[in-house]
Amino acid sequence: MEWVSWFEAPDYEFARQVLQRGTAALYFIAFLSTLNQFPALLGEHGLLPVPRYVDGHRKLRRPSLFRWAYSDTLLRSVCATGLLISLALVLGLPQLGPPWLPALAFLALWLLYMSVVNVGQTFYAFGWEMLLLEMGFTVAFLGSNQVPPPRTILILLVWLVFRLEFGAGMIKIHGGSEWRDLTALYYHHETQPMPGPLSRQAHLLPKPLHRVEVLGNHFAQLVVPFFLFFPQPLASVAAGIVVFTQLWLVGSGNFAWLNWSAIVLAFAAVNDPVIHAVLPFTPAPHAGAATTPPWWLAVVLCVTVLLLVLSYWPARNLVSRGQLMNASFNRWQLANTYGAFGTVTRHRVEIVVEGTRSDAPVDEAEWLEYGFKGKPGDVRRLPRQWAPYHLRLDWLMWFLPLRTVHEEWFYAFLGKLLDADKPTLRLLRLDPFDGGRPRWVRARSFLYRFATRAEFRETGQRWIRMELYEVIPPLSLPRSRQHGS
Known part of the structure; x- marks a missing residue:
């Protein structure tokens, strides 16, 4: 018609x-x-x-x-x-x-x-x-x-x-x-x-x-x-x-x-x-x-x-001076407003999570690093292409140093590592304890930058990192829970 x-x-x-x-x-x-x-x-x-x-x-x-x-x-x-x-x-x-x-x-x-x-x-x-x-x-x-x-x-x-x-x-x-x-x-x-x-x-x-x-x-x-x-x-x-x-x-x-x-x-x-x-x-x-x-x-x-x-x-x-980014104006999330990266971070700070089985959480203890699937960690590892798949834990790890590491979910995450919680460990690329429980976990911050071509040829590292400070001191489970009771 x-x-x-x-x-x-x-x-x-x-x-x-x-x-x-x-x-x-x-x-x-x-x-x-x-x-x-x-x-x-x-x-x-x-x-x-x-x-x-x-x-x-x-x-x-x-x-x-x-x-x-x-x-x-x-x-x-x-x-x-x-x-x-x-x-x-x-x-x-x-x-x-x-x-x-x-x-x-x-x-x-x-x-x-x-x-x-x-x-x-x-x-x-x-x-x-x-x-x-x-x-x-x-x-x-x-x-x-x-x-x-x-x-x-x-x-x-x-x-x-x-x-x-x-x-x-x-x-x-x-x-x-x-x-x-x-x-x-x-x-x-x-x-x-x-x-x-x-x-x-x-x-x-x-x-x-x-x-x-x-x-x-x-x-x-x-x-x-x-x-x-x-x-x-x-x-x-x-x-x-x-x-x-x-x-x-x-x-x-x-x-x-x-x-x-x-x-x-x-x-x-x-x-x-x-x-x-x-x-x-x-x-x-x-x-x-x-x-x-x-x-x-x-x-x-x-x-x-x-x-x-x-x-x-x-x-x-x-056209507003106070433009909102990624906001919805109704409960059905239709006709939203979008935007990303209004500002660019100039330095990359990564939170590195480590655990140890030593009785005392001293620096001389053998601290082993947990590996994430997407976020930088191992300085030699080539980052993978994950998108369009979304690694939610890794993305929130990036936000931690920009906001505060004292997020409820992050403390819960550290507790799950102490428990060797299998569903949580499956979110990671590397569990250095192969499913076992660490006695202590801690979080440290590092400044990361890409290696130059000369640095990569000399060291094989894709990242150069420098330790900043300990953001969460060693944590452990109550002694009764450490023995599985």
């Missing part, structure tokens, strides 16, 4: 496939990360147990299935359900049915993961959690293969990537002077939360190139996002720039699924003719699916109006 032609975007079928399957793949990773880590971090016997958190917050401000009851078994059931639904969407199975079927599948992912995030406390206090929630809700209304992609939802997804990119750019302009004087990347590759295998090489690039990097970042985040709303092919060119800059960030660091989310979202601005011109092996543009049924049109327009109304608050925040 011609009266709905303004609403239909049949030449964005490739974009819909990327948006739906890409978002579902990110949900799969998020639920897998939760299944592997949540019980040890936040489970019944975790570092910050959810039952205790819920008991202390009888009126949770945000919805969660766990507000009424929590168990590790229920959490694993939620994750298993999320994994199955997201896998089906990655394979495109619900998309073969009527438009309400993939909508229900994505809304189920949104509600299940929101239940996790809203009791996840500090371990889930990351901007990419709310970004994934907003992506899941919005992508739910892209419909199925039986109807053309709805133009209003595609525009809302472009608006989402605009907020993500432009918000991050404005945070930098409002933030530290290092972004304005173009020196931010003198430090960022070295001091970012979790360096990747190429981070050291990126850090060792000449400083003039780092200044060019910052200029390129400002262009990509403050100028390019506006062109996402332009006619084709300008919108697709802008999306290509977003994808290219995000791939550079993927290669030079480990930011969970943040960069991959931006890459997936950028395809909302890319139409089929452009894709076919760049990638001739993709299907040529065609007439597309049948006309949109009136009931689906009504549903999508209601969602469009809802998200437009909710967009008032993040839009106002984008």
Whole structure:
């Protein structure tokens, strides 16, 4: 029917496939990360147990299935359900049915993961959690293969990537002077939360190139996002720039699924003719699916109006002098504001955790270091590429010296090491006691920096570290517990 032609975007079928399957793949990773880590971090016997958190917050401000009851078994059931639904969407199975079927599948992912995030406390206090929630809700209304992609939802997804990119750019302009004087990347590759295998090489690039990097970042985040709303092919060119800059960030660091989310979202601005011109092996543009049924049109327009109304608050925040970073303005975490690294840390301080079996916790005792999967420790070890998988414990270890080491969860973590708690030890790369109990544990701080090429050739070390001070003195269990009673 011609009266709905303004609403239909049949030449964005490739974009819909990327948006739906890409978002579902990110949900799969998020639920897998939760299944592997949540019980040890936040489970019944975790570092910050959810039952205790819920008991202390009888009126949770945000919805969660766990507000009424929590168990590790229920959490694993939620994750298993999320994994199955997201896998089906990655394979495109619900998309073969009527438009309400993939909508229900994505809304189920949104509600299940929101239940996790809203009791996840500090371990889930990351901007990419709310970004994934907003992506899941919005992508739910892209419909199925039986109807053309709805133009209003595609525009809302472009608006989402605009907020993500432009918000991050404005945070930098409002933030530290290092972004304005173009020196931010003198430090960022070295001091970012979790360096990747190429981070050291990126850090060792000449400083003039780092200044060019910052200029390129400002262009990509403050100028390019506006062109996402332009006619084709300008919108697709802008999306290509977003994808290219995000791939550079993927290669030079480990930011969970943040960069991959931006890459997936950028395809909302890319139409089929452009894709076919760049990638001739993709299907040529065609007439597309049948006309949109009136009931689906009504549903999508209601969602469009809802998200437009909710967009008032993040839009106002984008131009505010007191711009908020990674904030939600409603309990459903829709139409959020985003941003990252408004300031860049200039020195890398790492908290090193050690244990000993000696009776007395003196310096002469044999102190052995626990190894983490992602955060720097062993000075010879090449950092791994973990993203889009999210190592939550390692990320919070980076925050410790920036805030305070006297965090409740960190003392709980040290207690679990003294107990040789198996779920906690599985979060680590190296347990120097092979499952046995240490008598004492302690935490020391070190200043880390990347080794120069000459230092690496001479020592084989990728990091040079210098001890600062002991941040938590030796701790031990009560003597009765040391003997297992």
